[in-house]
Amino acid sequence: MFVAAKRFVPRSNFLFTVDMQNAQTFSGIRVKYLGSNPSNFYKEVTIALSSNNSTWTKVGTIENAVEKNGASDFIFLVPVKAQYIKIEMDIPIKEADYINITEVTVYQK
Secondary structure, three states, rough: EEEEEOOOOOOOOOEEEEEEEEEEEEEEEEEEEEOOOOOHOEOOEEEEEEEEOOHHHOEEEEEHHHOOOEEEEEEEEEEEEEEEEEEEEEOOOOOOOOOOOEEEEEEEE
């Protein structure tokens, strides 16, 4: 797995892309945050998938991630297949200059 992170302009969104090295079928994704302090969480977390790292399909957005107890779970009703996973986070509640994602779990079918 390869992860590339990118910050847009100051005080804007963060995003990073996970390259699974080849197409995988999976049924969900969990994004876990550092600690349990609500001020560390993001206002919005969005997941998009791609087979070629250029054409993306948005598969879910969780708003007010602060309410999700330290993690955001994206569970798909039908398994999906993709090689690339893009995770985009709206600026943290406290507008920090860093991201505090501690773990990304991909649940395989």
